[in-house]
Amino acid sequence: MKIRDLWTEAMAGMLARPVRTALTTLGTVLGITTLVITLGVAATAGNQIVGRFDELTATSVTVEVQENEGSPLVGWDAVDQVTRLRGVESAAAVSEARESANLSVRSNKLVDPARAGAQTLTVIASTPGLPAAVKGRMLQGRYFDAGHLKRADQVVVLGEQAAAMLGITRVDRAPAVFIEGRAYTVIGILGAFRREKGFGGAVMLPPTIGRRYGLRDVTRVLINTSLGAVDLIAGQAATALSPGNEGMLQVISPPSPTRARDGVQDDVNGLFLILGLVSLVVGAVGIANVTLVTVMERVAEIGLRRSLGAARRHIAAQFLLESTLTGLTGGVIGASLGMVAVVAVSAAKQWTPVLDVRLALAAPAAGALVGLLAGLYPALRAARMEPVDALR
Template structure:
């Protein structure tokens, strides 16, 4: 029976030997772990911070209405195409649709005073609006308040941002009578002004009256002009394909549906750009950390030749020497990976919170950081461990 057959080490013994070098050379181990920690922390940061920024950007783009479609009758038709009164309810029954509302052109003029030119409507459109319009177009009230179930039956209006400017109305009092505008032959009281809607400039140039009030005071016939449809973002194109048949089953060709907003295309392009950036920066960070560990382990072999020679003289086999240094390399890299992951998560969370972004730490990058640290430890320790195993006892002790 050979010596190699009699000398055996359990995995726990091998782990103890691998950690021995870290315990006896704490400063060197700390500095070596710092190198891999910086690499892994960099990987976490360069993936988490752009991911948080991306989430904030996606939230802003979604708020603009990237999942909103507009359906209108074919313009310039004689007679004009009238969408069915029941079209809103029919569209609401489409599975992926989350919201649907409508406005209708009343074909009346609005004036600030009865002394202005009766034919001058300042380029503004008077629209009958449903009460659920604002969430369907991602709009909000800037001053005053929106129509309610009570006020929409009376001659009250809400102005778009551009309409308010052109009519010279900049404020709405919280109490007391508000400013009035003349629509047709009826005076309407302004109760609110909308904030700007970047993706819907037509709303900015509109004067919005209640659906019931339009029927009573402006001879509105109840047929919607434009339908605003929100759906799950992944299903926007599918919903767009079925809207004409749903809105006007008899003449679907008379219905035009807008393409998804350019903001949706920008959003998807941004996602792809960020994904490519993540991969490139993560690869660089891991490469830097791996080079640092490999360099540390090579130096460790040179410094510990006497230890290697003594262990070989006492009966340690080449495989045990190789396993010892490989274990030390993996342990060193894993320690650095754990510390680096923690530092990276804390740094990314702090940076995102400072900028008011959602805190997003991709799970894949965290797992990849830890797994990458182990892999880097293995790769970085292969050459130094093989070099240590090749040293004979005489050679190691003679050059120590």
């Protein structure tokens, strides 16, 4: 046969029984869909589950301090009280103000057309423990310490992006920057942030000179804890920072292990519920296809029963019962094999098998329901047959 004739015959064969062809095609479609869903949803759920476990490894606690018209809620020395708590690895107090968010900063007073002029940068004040609190690293020089604060030295530390914008790459020659016209010596460049990466474009001042730019009160406290101590520190930090004013401090901490565990369980249950429902649809299409083929093969039997007095409802009830029994049998066998598979996999992986008795009892009923729904169209088609047409 020529390819064109072969194509014509194949199309004619498919279109001769459109419903049967559609059901067969639907089975293939659902099979491929199940494969794609299995791979895609498994990858998506796996990423979600990994993200939830990453939450367990988070050890960062942030305390937001509200503005107070009277005395400040948190003093600059209150960080020392937090670092004494068992489980705290590092902590730092930070002051950020609206008026210091966009200040003019220059690296020199000369106008050089080949280099950038004044930059608009954020200026913040912090305690000496900021590098450890933001999990950063000193790329050049050092961070200011308690001695700088006590002497009120005119020094600053630049974030790595701020230093690049100002053209400062070395601090061994004590370069200066001018903030709103005031000169400060750059003693270090802080970078490689793993927390609060926004500080990379900031200029960091000691609290003793930050007051000039509205940086008087502590607005945030950054705390790093050891693994497993987040919940404990989150409950104690506010009291340690400002006894009696705990309600005015907002503590932000990672989710508790219980929430993460429940989230993982919900993700896994949702994943396999989707896969199970898709598998049930594939099974329903298979039952419908087989029942329809059975109806086509038993046309003579249907015509004979109709001619002997059987009503349409009798024919429909017969095929509905057959498909329901098929689904019920599949549900019983499937539930049994599923439980055996769970026990076998658990034994191979040395896991503790968890079997839901309610699911095992509901599986046969679900199979019968699927069979009943799958047999509706074939049963209705069999009931609509006229005795004369069937016998012909």
